[in-house]
Amino acid sequence: MQALIKDGQRVFDDPWFISGLEDRGKPATQPLVPIAQFLDQHQEWTDSDAVIGVWLSEDDMPDALEPYLDRLDIIALHLPKFADGRAFSKARLLRQRFGFQGEIRLTGDFLPDQAAYYARCGVNAFACRTEEEADIAVALLAPFSVHYQSDAHQATLFERRHEAR
Amino acid sequence: MYRYDAYDQRLVDERVAQFREQTQRFLDGKLAGDEFLPLRLQNGLYIQRHAPMLRIAIPYGLLSATQLRKIADLSDQFDKGYAHFTTRQNVQFNWPALEDVPEILAGLAEVQMHAIQTSGNCIRNTTTDQFAGVLRDEIADPRPWCELIRQWSTLHPEFAFLPRKFKIAVNGSPETDRAAVRFHDIGLEMVNQDGEIGFRVFVGGGLGRTPLVGQKVCSFLPAQHLLTYLDAILRVYNLNGRRDNKYKARIKILVKALGVDVFRERVEAEWAHLKDGPGTLTTEEIERVATHFVDPDYAVLDDADELLATQQKEFPGFKRWMDRNVQWHKKAGYAAVTLSLKKVGYAPGDCTSAQMRDAAALAEQYSFSELRVSHNQNLILADVRQDALFELWQAAKASGFATPNIGTLNDVICCPGGDYCALANAKSIPIAEAIQAQFDDLDYVHDLGDLDLNISGCMNACGHHHIGNIGVLGVDKKGEEFYQISLGGDSGLNARVGKILGPSFKAIEVVEVITRIIDVFVEQRHDNEPFIDAVERLGLTPFKERVYASTH
Ligand code: SF4
Numbered sequence: 001m002q003a004l005i006k007d008g009q010r011v012f013d014d015p016w017f018i019s020g021l022e023d024r025g026k027p028a029t030q031p032l033v034p035i036a037q038f039l040d041q042h043q044e045w046t047d048s049d050a051v052i053g054v055w056l057s058e059d060d061m062p063d064a065l066e067p068y069l070d071r072l073d074i075i076a077l078h079l080p081k082f083a084d085g086r087a088f089s090k091a092r093l094l095r096q097r098f099g100f101q102g103e104i105r106l107t108g109d110f111l112p113d114q115a116a117y118y119a120r121c122g123v124n125a126f127a128c129r130t131e132e133e134a135d136i137a138v139a140l141l142a143p144f145s146v147h148y149q150s151d152a153h154q155a156t157l158f159e160r161r162h163e164a165r
Numbered sequence: 166m167y168r169y170d171a172y173d174q175r176l177v178d179e180r181v182a183q184f185r186e187q188t189q190r191f192l193d194g195k196l197a198g199d200e201f202l203p204l205r206l207q208n209g210l211y212i213q214r215h216a217p218m219l220r221i222a223i224p225y226g227l228l229s230a231t232q233l234r235k236i237a238d239l240s241d242q243f244d245k246g247y248a249h250f251t252t253r254q255n256v257q258f259n260w261p262a263l264e265d266v267p268e269i270l271a272g273l274a275e276v277q278m279h280a281i282q283t284s285g286n287c288i289r290n291t292t293t294d295q296f297a298g299v300l301r302d303e304i305a306d307p308r309p310w311c312e313l314i315r316q317w318s319t320l321h322p323e324f325a326f327l328p329r330k331f332k333i334a335v336n337g338s339p340e341t342d343r344a345a346v347r348f349h350d351i352g353l354e355m356v357n358q359d360g361e362i363g364f365r366v367f368v369g370g371g372l373g374r375t376p377l378v379g380q381k382v383c384s385f386l387p388a389q390h391l392l393t394y395l396d397a398i399l400r401v402y403n404l405n406g407r408r409d410n411k412y413k414a415r416i417k418i419l420v421k422a423l424g425v426d427v428f429r430e431r432v433e434a435e436w437a438h439l440k441d442g443p444g445t446l447t448t449e450e451i452e453r454v455a456t457h458f459v460d461p462d463y464a465v466l467d468d469a470d471e472l473l474a475t476q477q478k479e480f481p482g483f484k485r486w487m488d489r490n491v492q493w494h495k496k497a498g499y500a501a502v503t504l505s506l507k508k509v510g511y512a513p514g515d516c517t518s519a520q521m522r523d524a525a526a527l528a529e530q531y532s533f534s535e536l537r538v539s540h541n542q543n544l545i546l547a548d549v550r551q552d553a554l555f556e557l558w559q560a561a562k563a564s565g566f567a568t569p570n571i572g573t574l575n576d577v578i579c580c581p582g583g584d585y586c587a588l589a590n591a592k593s594i595p596i597a598e599a600i601q602a603q604f605d606d607l608d609y610v611h612d613l614g615d616l617d618l619n620i621s622g623c624m625n626a627c628g629h630h631h632i633g634n635i636g637v638l639g640v641d642k643k644g645e646e647f648y649q650i651s652l653g654g655d656s657g658l659n660a661r662v663g664k665i666l667g668p669s670f671k672a673i674e675v676v677e678v679i680t681r682i683i684d685v686f687v688e689q690r691h692d693n694e695p696f697i698d699a700v701e702r703l704g705l706t707p708f709k710e711r712v713y714a715s716t717h
Contacts, residue, residue, distance in 0.1 A: 061404070083203060083286070085326025089403045092323055097438055111200055113187065120322035143183045146172045148316040150443035157172060157316070158450040160445070164350075 002043075002103060003134040006103070006125040008141055010134060016074065018055050032076050035060045038068075046071045055107070058084050060096050069100045077123070079108035088121045095122025095152045112137035116144070122152035166227045166535060167312045167457040168356045169277045176319070177274045180281055185267035186210050192264070207287055207325065209280030210266055211587075218585065219258045219266060220283040221273060225293045225311040225335075226254035230525040233536060235276040237521035243269050248521070250506060250514040252578060252629055253332070254292050254538045255283055281319055286327045286400070288318035293335045294343040295539035298458060299547045301495045304355040305362055307337035307344075309455040310391065313446065317392045324399050328406035329414035330398070332371075340658075345540070347379045347660035348372055348632060350416045351398060356385055363387045368398060368428070369420030372626035376662040380425040380430060396444060397436035399524045403430070429445040461533040461548055466498025469551035483558050485611060486569040487505040491554065500551050502532075504544040504566035505576070508599065512594040513579040514542030523564035531557050540629075541578055543571065574604050574616045574683070578629060582622030582639065583646070589622035591639025591646035596620055596675055603676045604683075608640055613683065616696045617656070632656040634680065634697045636663045637675065648675050652682070652708060653700040665707055667713060681711045 004011045017024050019031035032053040045052055055076035077087040094100040105125035115126055116136045128134035150156045187204050190196040209220035240248050243265045244258045253595045291314045298306040334349040336342045346352025352367035364386045370379025386394050405411045420428045477484035492501040507513050508613055531553055532546035561567040570576045582593025597620055604610050619633030629638035636651040647669040654663030670678055685707050686699055
């Protein structure tokens with residue numbers, strides 16, 4: 001996996017690759033395992049002291065991961081088509097409802113222009129399609145300085161409006 | 166009306182900058198056409214048959230004279246000097262150049278306007294009754310709630326890539342539904358329960374290919390929970406709505422597939438997590454927004470009955486106009502006036518820049534500098550003194566706004582159709598014009614009473630043909646334009662989808678068919694019976710028999 005952005009910065013030495021979708025290339029050494037495989041083998045994984053990463057396809061829901069979240073380091077949401085917006089809700093569930101503290105990474109087909117909305121939903125790492133798009137996405141991460149709604153990072157604008165009074 | 170503060174303004178300005186950068190990247194070849202598409206649609210920009218089309222939001226139909234004048238200026242500068250008011254209380258430019266769109270948006274931002282989410286698979290402009298706040302039959306003014314929904318939905322990070330477009334409407338009156346809430350993805354009806362304001366919530370209504378009436382998912386939602394409840398519905402839809410077939414992707418299909426009870430359970434389960442969380446409205450915020458919608462500075466007046474009676478006696482044309490185009494007002498001595506944008510020879514909803522400036526001037530002189538756009542594609546001056554009506558009538562006549570046809574067969578509702586729209590099966594504007602030309606005897610049309618005739622150029626139903634008392638739908642038969650006619654649709658509290666009469670007709674037959682339908686009505690009508698009631702009473706058979714007697 002290349003073309004990576006993490007917490008707003010470009011990253012060039014990331015170890016993760018998507019098991020079942022990608023080949024283990026250099027410097028990739030850590031497999032992100034499919035959620036079904038992880039759930040099957042969760043005992044072995046959680047008993048070990050391995051660093052654990054799981055990936056979800058567009059149809060996988062994150063709910064079943066809830067009991068194991070504090071043992072997971074990274075959850076990848078994989079998008080086959082950028083128009084499929086389910087991952088926005090999944091990221092919010094993971095971050096805001098289940099309180100997942102680790103990395104939420106977006107992989108697959110998405111536009112640099114969508115990164116800002118995903119970031120507001122709690123995604124903090126983006127494996128972009130190309131190096132060029134990763135550079136564009138870094139620049140487009142926060143096109144707005146005000147937001148009406150609450151999100152993974154801030155309160156609603158109306159709450160801030162009233163505090164400002 | 167709502168006035169932006171520094172936050173609202175900054176957001177709209179930043180949206181212009183964002184779109185300018187996206188357009189530039191597309192023009193530089195760094196953004197593929199199919200990837201620019203959802204981005205430009207989220208800003209109201211279509212690429213149409215002849216040119217791009219830009220849809221500008223008029224939130225819940227409310228417009229200031231200054232804003233209307235700006236639209237007129239922009240239409241002169243960047244378009245052909247006219248604009249088209251739509252059935253969803255928006256306004257469209259039909260010929261802007263792509264390169265100019267960022268400039269148009271910057272111009273709109275100067276007068277607190279934008280094109281955010283006027284298209285695309287996201288939450289669209291919230292609509293309401295064009296007479297909100299001025300009629301006597303309201304539980305409460307729906308406009309503050311529309312504005313709260315506007316802010317909540319604007320650039321909502323979670324719901325910008327829904328399975329399909331999403332439309333919300335709010336109705337404030339218990340007696341009539343002038344916002345057609347049962348035909349929206351979410352319809353909100355205001356309820357007063359023992360002094361507490363809240364909403365009855367309908368989900369899954371809609372027109373288009375599979376017309377359905379919305380189903381009730383909540384009988385009373387206390388007002389402060391409005392936004393978290395909407396979040397819950399949208400999340401259930403975003404995660405579960407179909408994405409494999411765009412004709413099955415609207416929320417109505419999900420509600421139908423799950424059944425309303427299971428759908429409600431899912432929403433309630435989701436809402437249990439969101440209720441009382443961030444987004445729960447505070448009294449302070451509700452009041453902040455509501456203060457933008459307090460009554461204007463009305464004079465203390467009596468109703469001008471005598472004066473109006475004298476004027477109407479002397480000028481029968483004024484009487485006819487008053488009968489159709491003037492509505493009673495909650496405030497004594499005032500009235501709400503509809504300026505008709507339906508005139509024989511002009512496409513319904515079209516307005517030239519000169520007319521827009523005239524309308525802006527009339528608003529300034531007679532109605533506290535505000536206007537409304539109705540879903541019937543007309544403009545409304547909501548707060549006119551009754552003793553100024555006669556003067557206004559003359560001024561409106563001079564500007565071509567006084568056709569006394571509101572709510573009649575002549576007040577045709579019509580989408581842009583095959584003349585402008587790339588999706589069309591058939592033209593709609595020439596059909597509207599032919600019908601208006603046939604029924605141009607306004608005395609006759611008046612006697613027919615209330616009658617909605619709606620025309621759509623294809624199944625997408627932008628002209629809302631399903632809920633027209635008479636509906637006309639353009640269909641394609643082996644490359645030829647045909648029209649399907651339906652009867653008995655109703656957008657009000659008795660929400661109903663019209664029934665198709667039978668095989669479709671060629672363009673040149675449509676006027677004759679409508680004429681025969683009207684003939685049957687006139688012959689069989691009881692005293693002053695509205696058309697819709699007569700159709701209900703008589704059923705389709707007599708109409709069918711007459712219409713298909715010899716044309717086929
Ligand atoms: S109904 Fe069809 S033809 Fe008419 S505007 Fe909508 S998409 Fe275009």
